[in-house]
Each structure stands twice: as C-alpha cells, then as structure tokens.
Amino acid sequence: MRRLAKALGTSAIILALAACTPAEQSASTDPAGEAAATAVAQYDAATFHETTSFGMASGGGHAFSATDGRILISSDETGVFNAYAVDPATGERExxxxSETNATFALSWFPEDDRILVTADGGGDELSHIYLREEDGRLVDLTPGENLRAMFxxxxxxxTDMWVATNQRDAASFDIYEIDTVAFEAGVVFQNDDSLQIGSVSPDGRWLSLVRNRTSADSDILLLDLSAPGATPQLITEHEGNIAYGDYTFTPESDALVYATNEHGEFNQAWTYDLATGDTAPLIEADWDVSFVSYSPSGRYRVHGINADASTEVTILDRETGEALPLPDLPAGELRSVRFSRDEGQIAFLINSSTSPSNLHMVDLTEQMQSQLTNALNPAISQDEMVEASVVRFESFDGLEIPGIMYRPHNASADNPVPALVWVHGGPGxxxxxxxxxxxxxxVNHGFAVYAANNRGSSGYGKTFFHMDDRRHGEEDLRDIVAAGHYLRSLDWVADDQVGVIGGSYGGYITAAALAFHPEEFEVGINIFGVTNWVRTLESIPPWWESFREALYDEMGDPAVDGERHRAISPLFHTENIVRPMLVVQGANDPRVLQVESDEIVEAVRANGVPVEYVLFPDEGHGFRRRANRITASEAYLTFLEEYLRTSGAAE
Known part of the structure; x- marks a missing residue:
C-alpha cells in the first residue's frame, strides 16, 4: 500500500457546484471513434460546482444516532463543509x-446520545483538531494546543471513552490518548517513541496495530498488547526482500488482524493474522488491489472493496451464510462509504458516477427497499448533459501500456476536432x-477533451507498475505524459495543435516539468500547487510525515545525498527553457507545497517574457475546500485555456 499517495496526493481540488449561461454545441458519445452529434447547452463553473458534495461520517465512529437513527454526514451546501443530520425517512437535513470559514467534517455520533464529534483545521493548514458538538450546538475543542494535529x-x-491520536508531545509522532466522555480528561494509552504509523485498535480495546514504512516497497506490521503493562510493539511480519504490508482492521471478535500484503502476487490481498496462534491465512484474493475491509456493528456482515481498473467494486458478505448480501436495484455508479445502522436493519452509502456526484442512499434490509436521500446535482443541469468517462489505454514511448480515463466532449468529431488536456494525478503514487x-x-462542457493518464508509478495496477518510477521521477513518468499528448494528437477528433497539460500537487510538478524539459510538446500548462523545487520540498516536509519519511526518501531520494539529482529534475532551476504559457494556482496555507514554490516559478517564467497567470488563495491549503474558491479556480482554468490553447493553432 503506497503511503506516499497520502503525502503528496492531490487533495479534493475537484468537488461540486449552479448559474448557467446557455450556448449551443453539438455532441459525440464515443470516446475514441465516430459518433452522432447532439446539441447541449454550455454552462459556467458555478453550475457545476454549486452541486453539493456529501460525505459520510468517519468509518471509526457511529454514522447512525442512538436516539432516532438519523445519519451523520458532511455537506458543503452552504459553500463551506459542515456537519448535518439526515432523517432516513424523509431526507430532511438539520x-x-x-462554520463560515474552515471546513468542518463529521466524525461520529456519541454512543448513547445526540452529541457528535467533528474535525476542522485552520484554513487548510492540516492541523486538524477534534471538537465536541454539544446538543445545544456549542463546540468544544477536545484537543487544544498550538501546531498539533489530531485524528479520531x-x-x-x-x-465511555474515545480514542484519539495526536502529535502534541512530539510533532513527528502520534501518541494515542483515551478521553473520557464525562470530564473529557485524557490519559496516554500508547507513547509512540518510534514514530510508527498508527493502524487500528481492536474492538475489545486490547490490541493496537502499527506500521513501520521502511521503504516505498517494504513495510512491516507490529502489534501491541495494550492489556500488558510495559509491553512493547512486536513485529509480526518477519520477511526477506521487499514486501509491503498494511493494516485494514481487526475482526469483530478481536481474534485476528486483517492486513494487506503483496507478498503473493502483484496486488494487495487481504490476509488474517490469528492473535492467539500467529497463523496467517488468505481472506480476500483478487486480480486487483483489495482497497478496504470493514465489518458491521455485530460482525455479521463484512464489506470489502476491490480497485478494479480505476473503479471500486464493493461486496457486502453475510458471514452467517457465506453469500453476498442481496440488494435492490440501485442507480448506476460506485458504492462508497457503506455504513450499517446499529441494529443492522439498514445500510446507508453513497453512489457516485462520472455523470453524477455522490448521493446518499439507504436500503432497508428487511423490506429490500431503497431510497435516495439527497439530490446533489444542481437542477440547472442534467446528467444527460454530462460526459461519461471511459477507460482508455495507449502505448507509451517504450511500448508500455498506460491506462487512463477519457472524457470526450459531446461536440468532438473528425469534422469538429477539439482542444485536449492531459490530466496528471498527484501522489506521485x-x-x-x-x-x-x-x-x-x-x-469538457466547454469543448475541451480531458484524458487523465495513469502514468507508470501510479497505484492500482500492480507493484511492478507502481515502482517503475522509483528514484526516476521526472524521467519515464514524465515521458508517459508526453506520450499521452502524442496519443491525443493521433485521434481524429482532437485538434493536434491544441494539446495542453494540467495537474495538481505531483501532477502540478509534472506539468511544470513538461514545460521545462519538453518545452515544445504542449501548447500550455496549468500547474495547481505543484512542486517546482524538490530540494526545498523534501527538506521542509511537515513533521507529522515522520512515520513514512524513510519511505519517501527511498522513493524520491534523500536531499542530503541526492541534491544534485533533485536540482536536475526541478523546473525552478530550468525556467529558461519554458516558452509556453502557464497558469499557476496555489493555496497560501499549503504545508506540503509551500507558496514560495509557486511565487518563484511565476517570477522566473515571467522574466522570460512568457505569459504566466497566477491565482493565489489566502484561505486554502493543499486542495481547495471552499466552493467559492473552486469556482474561481475553474473559471481561471477555462479563461486561460480559451485564450492560450483554443487559439494556439490558429495563432501559429
């Protein structure tokens, strides 16, 4: 399991939005070949982003209240994320x-009453605290202090107690505390002197799993018996060579740890470790990675997801019968965040698809009745006007097959070729x-094709593919993105002189690197909080990344000894090569990619006389959580592309 994806991964820069400015264009539905044209209206960014984003309460807490069965969710319907309670019978939200400023996310109902836990940071600085919301609405910070980060x-x-992890003692280490629900006094459960990654606590409260990330390809699991005074974490994954281990959860009976391993093939499988005997056994095997494993409150049902070619396939298994739980007909899309009611008579979950944002659904398992409790999509636009995503593969420069997600505009055809963008994800993994x-x-609604390429080094396609870019970032992975541009130019419905590149975080780095090291390959680039100086970035990583610092350095290189290579692949030191227009977007509070990264590359490229646009959000971090800022960013992308990409072929 790749921990680095959590470190530099693109945050939710793409979320939801309403206000339309209709215009007519023709449409095509086949992402690669010919198709008939239809007419669609054109809308502004607000129409898409004023769609509401819904999220379920944390998996470690209670999603259904004990008193009336209401469902706890997060929603940004006001423009800022807040916690809401949803009536399962009517869908009514309270x-x-x-909050009108900082995004506030729901964590859990209290076990026996209508108090809740929520979490919020300071404008995207990632220093999240845990707050108690009293039944009268008052908020109390349960993890007070400066420059600390807390997790539920x-x-x-x-x-009677809640378990939290904070780095209040040592910024580089997360200790575990038990906070009582009456006086809210905290006691230390585990002092994490070795800066291990926190895994799971068993349902009976006895066992704690921990992960040591040795390298990006090799990791270990340790177990601590919390009932034994003075006990120390014990290694349970003794092995030779590179094997990645990770934690999923404990079984409901607290008799086994369910863990991830790629020891037995290309993909992560779910195995069990018997806590009494130490015996291991396979639990879930597939031809793709097992993404997650969880259980219902009583343990009767097991839920697991498989990352099948960039979509998650969810199975709900009845452990008493050994059969998959039958569900009524559901809308097309991917099930996410499955939560059981406390009596297990109902399940709530989200359904998401490429043409519909996540909506909250509920199924009554007794009656086999399903209901949709939210309507996330802005009524000013319909699903039919969206574009279905398709998985499309191409051969890269060396013959390696690269997968990606294609969004073809309705109006694209051989008679009407459209400009296109290669979209680069974060990570790098x-x-x-x-x-x-x-x-x-x-x-896409404005006629720009988007191809989200999963270059070598991406997760989800096996460990060999995943590690192809280790200590080679900015080399073959960048050439994959250049090859994706060539692939787009080969399509008869793409304007071959109007292809750009866009990405956030590591994808922003690849965007800037493409303009610096392959300056004639793309007509434009949009760098969204991307790394431009690897020397500084790797020297200034947040202290709370300590548990996977060694793995990060193993993959990217240690700045103490690999500084020369880091300078060689950093666009900031090669800005004289950049000759194509660039848009840079940055959050001032970003703790991962500092604002100075964007400030300096903007100044340097402008010195070349090259058009550079710069959008800086003073109230955002690594990803844009405020709807107004997401709208501003989207409109900036479109304005920039209309000026510098759509007209680039004509200008030449």
Missing part, C-alpha cells in the same frame, strides 16, 4: 455546525479514477 480512532468497547469531477465536467 445543520449541526455553522474510535470508541472504547463500553462507549496516486491514481486517476472514474468518478464525478465538477472541474473536469466544466472543461
């Missing part, structure tokens, strides 16, 4: 928090996946 882990077996993107749909 707003529980009222779950509840004690009897529900991230993955572009099928799903709704307001930003992409807005661009």
């Amino acid at each position: 707003q529980l928090t009222t 882990l779950g509840w004690s077996p009897d529900g 991230g993955q572009s996946r099928v799903g709704y993107s307001a930003t992409i749909q807005h661009l």
